[in-house]
Amino acid sequence: MLGVLIFAFPFYWLIVMATTATADIFTSPPRLIPGLEFFANFAKVLNESAFATAFVNSLWLTTTITVIQLFFTSLAGFVFAKKRFPGRNKLFAVLLATLIIPTGVSIVPSYQIYADLGWINTFLPLIVPGAVTAFGVFWMRQAAEASVSTELIDAARMDGAGFMRTFWSIGLPAMRPSLVAFGIFQVMWAWNDYLWPLLVLGSPSEFTLPVALQQLLSNLSESTDYSAVMAGTLVATLPLIIVFFILRRTILENVSAGALKG
Amino acid sequence: MTAQASSASATRSAKRQTAHGTTRGKRRLWSYWREYVSISPFFVLFALFGIIPLIYAIYLSLLKWDGLSNPIFVGGAQWVRLFTTPDVWQALGNTVLIFAFGQIPVILGALVGASLLSQPRLRFRSFYQTAFFLPQVTSLVAVAIVFQSIFSDKYGLMNDVLKAIGLPQQGWLSNSWEIKAVIALMIIWRGFGYFLIIFMAGMSSIDQSLFEAARVDGAGPRRIFTAITIPLLIPTIVFVALTGTIAGLQIFTEPQVLFSGSTSAGGPNNAGMTMMLLQYQYLGGVGSADISVQPDLGFASVIGWVIFILLVVIAVANNRLLRNSWREN
Numbered sequence: 357m358l359g360v361l362i363f364a365f366p367f368y369w370l371i372v373m374a375t376t377a378t379a380d381i382f383t384s385p386p387r388l389i390p391g392l393e394f395f396a397n398f399a400k401v402l403n404e405s406a407f408a409t410a411f412v413n414s415l416w417l418t419t420t421i422t423v424i425q426l427f428f429t430s431l432a433g434f435v436f437a438k439k440r441f442p443g444r445n446k447l448f449a450v451l452l453a454t455l456i457i458p459t460g461v462s463i464v465p466s467y468q469i470y471a472d473l474g475w476i477n478t479f480l481p482l483i484v485p486g487a488v489t490a491f492g493v494f495w496m497r498q499a500a501e502a503s504v505s506t507e508l509i510d511a512a513r514m515d516g517a518g519f520m521r522t523f524w525s526i527g528l529p530a531m532r533p534s535l536v537a538f539g540i541f542q543v544m545w546a547w548n549d550y551l552w553p554l555l556v557l558g559s560p561s562e563f564t565l566p567v568a569l570q571q572l573l574s575n576l577s578e579s580t581d582y583s584a585v586m587a588g589t590l591v592a593t594l595p596l597i598i599v600f601f602i603l604r605r606t607i608l609e610n611v612s613a614g615a616l617k618g
Numbered sequence: 619m620t621a622q623a624s625s626a627s628a629t630r631s632a633k634r635q636t637a638h639g640t641t642r643g644k645r646r647l648w649s650y651w652r653e654y655v656s657i658s659p660f661f662v663l664f665a666l667f668g669i670i671p672l673i674y675a676i677y678l679s680l681l682k683w684d685g686l687s688n689p690i691f692v693g694g695a696q697w698v699r700l701f702t703t704p705d706v707w708q709a710l711g712n713t714v715l716i717f718a719f720g721q722i723p724v725i726l727g728a729l730v731g732a733s734l735l736s737q738p739r740l741r742f743r744s745f746y747q748t749a750f751f752l753p754q755v756t757s758l759v760a761v762a763i764v765f766q767s768i769f770s771d772k773y774g775l776m777n778d779v780l781k782a783i784g785l786p787q788q789g790w791l792s793n794s795w796e797i798k799a800v801i802a803l804m805i806i807w808r809g810f811g812y813f814l815i816i817f818m819a820g821m822s823s824i825d826q827s828l829f830e831a832a833r834v835d836g837a838g839p840r841r842i843f844t845a846i847t848i849p850l851l852i853p854t855i856v857f858v859a860l861t862g863t864i865a866g867l868q869i870f871t872e873p874q875v876l877f878s879g880s881t882s883a884g885g886p887n888n889a890g891m892t893m894m895l896l897q898y899q900y901l902g903g904v905g906s907a908d909i910s911v912q913p914d915l916g917f918a919s920v921i922g923w924v925i926f927i928l929l930v931v932i933a934v935a936n937n938r939l940l941r942n943s944w945r946e947n
Contacts, residue, residue, distance in 0.1 A: 359731075360749045366764045366807065367752070369775065373767060381773070432657045441650040447657065454664055456860065456933055457672075460868045460894055461926035464901055464918045465674035466667060468685075485667035488660040519652040548757035550871050555901075566759040573763055574879035582767070589760045596755040601748075608747050608815055 370593070373586035374398075381582055397587035401572070406560040407588055410568035413479075414592075417564060418546040421483055425542050426535055428488040433496025434527040438504055448497070454490045467555060477558040482549065492538060499534030500527060537606050540599065547596055565592040678919040685902060685915050696916045705911075706921065708888060709896040710928075713867055716798050716892065720805030721866030725858060728810055729851075732817030733843055738826075747818070751811035761804055762875035766791070769800045791876070794889035801872045801890055813858055820854030821847060852940060859936050864929055870894035883911075893928075897921040 373381060376391040401407045435441075436448050470481045504527050512522050528535070550566045557563055563571065569592055572585045600607060679696055683689035700706055735746055753761070768775045769790035777787040790796045824847065832842050848855070873890035877883060883899055884891025900921060902913030 360746065363749055363753065363807065363810070366761070366768070369768060370760075370764050373764075428659045432660055435653050435656040439653050441653040442647060444653075447661070451660060454668060456864065457668065458864055458868060458926055458929045460897065460929075461675055461919075461922040462668070462671035463897065464915050464922055465671035465678055467901065468674065468678070468915070469667070469671060485663060488663055490660065490664070493657075493660055523656075544755055548759075550757070550759055551898075566757050569757075569759045569763065570875055570878055573766075573875065576879055585763060586767070589763050593756050593760045597752065600752065600755045604744075604748055608744065608751065609819075 370586060370590055373583060374590040375587075376583055378581040378583040393583065394587060394590075397583040398591060400581070400584040401588040401591075404584070405568060405572055405588075406563065407568055407572075407591075409561055410563045410565050411592070413563065414547055414565040417479060417482060418543055421486070421546040422539055422542045424483065424487045425489065425492055426539055429492030429496045429538070430500075430528060430531055430535060431523060432488065432493045433498075434500045434504065434523050434531070436493065436497040437500035438506065438509060438527070451490045451493060455494070463551075463555075470556060476556050477562065478556070479562070481556045482552055492542070495538050496531065496534065499531045499538075503534070504530040533606065536603065537609070540603055540607055543599065544596060568592075675919050675922060678915055679923055681916040683915045684913050689916075692916065696914075696920045699917060700920055700924065703917075705888070705891070705896060706893075706924070709884070709891045709893050709921075710924070712798065712884070712888075712890065713869060713892045713894075716801050716805070716869055717863075717866045719798055720802030720869075721809070721862055723802075724806040724809045725813055725862050727806070728813035729817050729855070731810070732814050732821055733847055735814070736818055736821045747811070747815060749811075750814050753808045753810070754812045756808070758804075758808070758871040759875050761808055762872055765800060765804050765807075766876055769796075792886045794887060797885050797889040801869070801876070804872050805866070805869070809862075813862070816858055817851070817854060820851050824850045856937065856940050859940065860933055863932050863936060867929055867932070868894050868925065870898065874898070893921060893925050897925070 372387060372390050374397060375394040376387055377393045377396070380387055380391065436444065466481075466485070467476075470476055473480075475481050508526050508530075509522055512526050517525065548566060549564070550570075553564045553567045554570070557567060560568070560571070569585070569589055572588055576582065576585060680691060680693055681689040682692045682696065731750075734740075735743060740746075771777065771787075771789050771791055774790060776790060780787050788796055790800055828846055828850075829842060832846055837845065869892045873884060873892055873895055877885040877890060880886075882888055884895060896911075897918050899911040900914050900918035
């Protein structure tokens with residue numbers, strides 16, 4: 357119980373800071389109760405930075421990435437789980453092996469490749485290379501293995517359903533809980549992604565929320581003040597917290613469902 | 619295939635049957651084109667953005683290149699430079715220390731926590747899970763911003779609290795060890811719930827009758843933990859240790875945000891400089907304002923390779939270690 361309080365404290369502190377006027381933040385002893393200045397603080401963020409743009413960017417980018425990811429990983433996962441074809445197991449083993457390749461080594465060359473493709477200052481490096489992740493395919497294969505009925509697939513085939521039709525009307529509906537769960541994780545990762553947006557997005561009109569927040573913080577001395585940064589941080593954090601509370605059960609049940617029941 | 623054979627009575631599949639009938643048994647690869655096309659996006663993208671960068675990284679590591687003027691081929695000079703650049707060794711040391719203070723305790727703590735929260739009599743289990751998992755949904759940038767405000771030297775909450783209870787104030791974000799401790803705390807705070815949930819899921823798939831039997835045989839909670847829970851949890855532990863190590867040694871965001879706006883990228887005396895952050899400096903990325911570092915993509919690649927090699931070595935060792943310890947039990 358004490359642990360829960362300690363874990364909840366940074367959230368509480370964020371709320372306190374975001375709702376207190378800057379002048380009142382740095383008092384000693386510190387204020388420990390939330391104030392009433394949230395809207396004033398948030399207005400400062402909106403006025404002094406492209407925060408609203410960053411919010412919209414994060415929103416559509418996260419949605420795009422998640423939809424693309426869900427489609428390709430569920431298709432590949434479905435095929436790996438429910439279809440037989442030469443080399444299936446070997447290809448899947450290769451896919452799994454790629455999971456342990458650390459990304460750190462390819463930052464420099466990847467950046468150069470994006471530069472050569474003319475992708476710097478666009479959203480493409482954030483969308484295309486990660487459109488299908490090995491982890492996602494793995495997760496979806498486990499899901500299809502566990503929940504898509506082979507009898508139904510055979511029955512559909514007897515009724516003349518084609519390849520895509522079978523996937524669309526038999527595979528996807530059965531995999532729905534896993535799609536939701538993996539989708540939430542994908543949303544989480546995309547929303548919070550930081551290193552690559554920081555590297556490839558050059559102007560405030562392109563920034564996503566984490567980059568915009570970092571910019572706010574590093575420009576702290578010049579323009580914005582601390583409470584404003586905190587108000588921005590709170591607003592950037594809230595959407596995922598709300599999603600988390602709504603879909604709590606699905607998330608918690610699936611954190612490792614895809615990864616471990618192998 | 620058998621499914622097709624059994625469906626021979628249906629008219630439509632009978633048609634298909636004849637189409638494939640002649641090549642049955644030696645069905646050609648092209649007849650599986652739909653399957654291959656379905657799984658191809660991953661492999662195509664991996665080749666383009668996974669393999670090619672790796673090969674390119676080898677070539678880059680032989681160059682001296684600021685990214686603007688013409689690259690100069692210097693052979694192994696960048697690799698030699700590795701051993702004569704103290705920054706690299708400092709960053710390597712910092713990375714390992716932060717890993718040891720942050721990632722290792724959080725994984726072990728989550729393992730113990732999961733076993734406590736998996737007690738069948740526990741009430742409000744999902745409440746605990748929710749509370750501990752919540753930090754995981756927040757962005758690292760937000761976490762770093764909040765932690766910065768709590769641990770800030772001058773006006774930080776932590777120092778106010780220390781003052782109030784009569785303890786000496788600490789230079790949380792200026793002293794070498796305190797900086798590492800704060801970064802480690804961020805890792806622990808954000809990662810605990812994630813590992814906790816994974817371990818709990820692993821534990822819930824263990825056959826409950828094993829615990830019952832052990833209890834009947836008079837085994838205490840600690841004995842059950844070491845003799846049943848841990849051995850049966852080995853696949854989960856391997857997975858967590860592996861992914862945790864890969865993530866833990868590539869720490870970047872925490873120090874980057876924590877010290878953004880300060881004059882040196884890794885904080886005072888670069889005490890929070892990690893390998894990834896150092897690589898970022900040599901890459902000349904946004905906000906890498908460190909004047910002492912000249913952008914050099916060749917050297918950045920070499921640092922990337924050091925991280926890569928380190929992780930592979932640790933992953934292999936990790937795997938061996940866990941398997942051996944399991945066999946001994």
